[in-house]
Amino acid sequence: xxxxxxxxxxxxxxxxxxxxxxxxxxxxxxxxxxxxxxxxxxxxxxxxxxxxxxxxxxxxxxxxxxxxxxxxxxxxxxxxxxxxxxxxxxxxxxxxxxxxxxxxxxxxxxxxxxxxxxxxxxxxxxxxxxxxxxxxxxxxxxxxxxxxxxxxxxxxxxxxxxxxxxxxxxxxxxxxxxxxxxxxxxxxxxxxxxxxxxxxxxxxxxxxxxxxxxxxxxxxxxxxxxxxxxxxxxxxxxxxxxxxxxxxxxxxxxxxxxxxxxxxxxxxxxxxxxxxxxxxxxxxxxxxxxxxxxxxxxxxxxxxxxxxxxxxxxxxxxxxxxxxxxxxxxxxxxxxxxxxxxxxxxxxxxxxxxxxxxxxxxxxxxxxxxxxxxxxxxxxxxxxxxxxxxxxxxxxxxxxxxxxxxxxxxxxxxxxxxxxxxxxxxxx
Numbered sequence: 029x030x031x032x033x034x035x036x037x038x039x040x041x042x043x044x045x046x047x048x049x050x051x052x053x054x055x056x057x058x059x060x061x062x063x064x065x066x067x068x069x070x071x072x073x074x075x076x077x078x079x080x081x082x083x084x085x086x087x088x089x090x091x092x093x094x095x096x097x098x099x100x101x102x103x104x105x106x107x108x109x110x111x112x113x114x115x116x117x118x119x120x121x122x123x124x125x126x127x128x129x130x131x132x133x134x135x136x137x138x139x140x141x142x143x144x145x146x147x148x149x150x151x152x153x154x155x156x157x158x159x160x161x162x163x164x165x166x167x168x169x170x171x172x173x174x175x176x177x178x179x180x181x182x183x184x185x186x187x188x189x190x191x192x193x194x195x196x197x198x199x200x201x202x203x204x205x206x207x208x209x210x211x212x213x214x215x216x217x218x219x220x221x222x223x224x225x226x227x228x229x230x231x232x233x234x235x236x237x238x239x240x241x242x243x244x245x246x247x248x249x250x251x252x253x254x255x256x257x258x259x260x261x262x263x264x265x266x267x268x269x270x271x272x273x274x275x276x277x278x279x280x281x282x283x284x285x286x287x288x289x290x291x292x293x294x295x296x297x298x299x300x301x302x303x304x305x306x307x308x309x310x311x312x313x314x315x316x317x318x319x320x321x322x323x324x325x326x327x328x329x330x331x332x333x334x335x336x337x338x339x340x341x342x343x344x345x346x347x348x349x350x351x352x353x354x355x356x357x358x359x360x361x362x363x364x365x366x367x368x369x370x371x372x373x374x375x376x377x378x379x380x381x382x383x384x385x386x387x388x389x390x391x392x393x394x395x396x397x398x399x400x401x402x403x404x405x406x407x408x409x410x411x412x413x414x415x416x417x418x419x420x421x422x423x424x425x426x427x428x429x430x431x432x433x434x435x436x437x438x439x440x441x442x443x444x445x446x447x448x449x450x451x452x453x454x455x456x
Contacts, residue, residue, distance in 0.1 A: 083108045101118070
């Protein structure tokens with residue numbers, strides 16, 4: 029157990045540093061195209077059914093003593109987001125779930141037990157890293173607190189154990205405390221050594237960066253993406269603005285200005301960088317942004333910067349992917365917990381083969397297994413292979429979505445603005 033340190037918070041800056049006084053100008057009024065990225069779509073699509081699979085697995089191991097025994101299906105938590113009836117879902121993966129009749133119950137297979145044990149070891153080995161990343165999330169919050177319910181929803185993104193409120197938080201009393209009503213997770217002690225963003229860390233490693241300097245975000249675009257000259261000029265000038273750390277107070281910045289937008293991008297960029305998979309469902313990211321007190325209209329920032337964020341529409345949801353973290357479909361820096369996730373995906377594919385669920389998609393599944401194998405170290409295809417990924421959806425290659433880049437109108441403050449963000453518009 030760590031020694032309890034006094035509750036210390038950094039003093040708030042009352043005045044901006046002189047170098048942060050930059051000319052204020054209105055945000056760009058233009059339309060930025062959305063262009064499909066097949067590689068990053070695959071990053072999202074390959075995890076189809078992974079979340080309900082993991083939650084069902086966790087429910088089995090938490091509901092029964094070791095060794096785990098059969099659990100009635102009706103006793104599985106109703107919060108598990110099964111895409112269809114639980115029995116049908118579990119039957120898809122006989123390599124992981126063993127079913128028994130009268131009454132219908134489910135138990136983990138030996139292969140699932142073995143992989144769960146490996147996951148437990150990985151969680152134990154990465155406890156300190158998980159605590160630091162969770163602490164950084166609290167440091168991003170101006171209130172130095174986040175709703176515990178939101179943190180629980182971020183559990184898989186942060187690589188936390190299912191029982192993290194009991195297994196992790198009590199071991200770090202100098203980091204975390206619960207509010208008296210248990211609704212908030214609060215920061216206890218601010219660590220200045222951790223208040224360095226991923227963008228700053230990279231710039232410092234490459235040399236020449238100091239606080240207050242202009243710092244450009246890495247940009248990458250899919251094939252076929254083009255920006256018109258007006259947008260390109262605005263983006264070049266925007267990249268040259270001073271970089272304000274997401275861990276600094278930004279309340280002094282002029283609302284609806286380029287410098288405010290750059291800090292908003294920095295906060296969203298850092299939040300995605302702190303996840304193990306470098307991506308997050310947009311709905312969750314929006315709730316997190318609201319908890320971090322980002323300015324109204326911050327959701328449009330995701331659409332206005334397609335070189336930094338990619339918005340995937342796969343799996344009947346929207347997922348924000350941090351572009352710079354991927355080389356095609358591969359993570360540049362793979363967290364140990366992601367290695368375990370890919371092994372779960374491999375186990376799921378094995379189950380579908382055993383159950384005869386391919387239904388004529390042998391080539392697609394084989395391709396998916398090869399990619400998953402590459403990610404956790406197995407021999408696979410050449411990364412330079414330009415074969416395009418198969419796709420179930422009815423989207424056409426090259427499909428574009430026009431999204432407004434400006435936020436000067438009052439419409440952006442509306443909660444239903446996202447409905448307009450995702451409508452596919454024909455080229456004018």
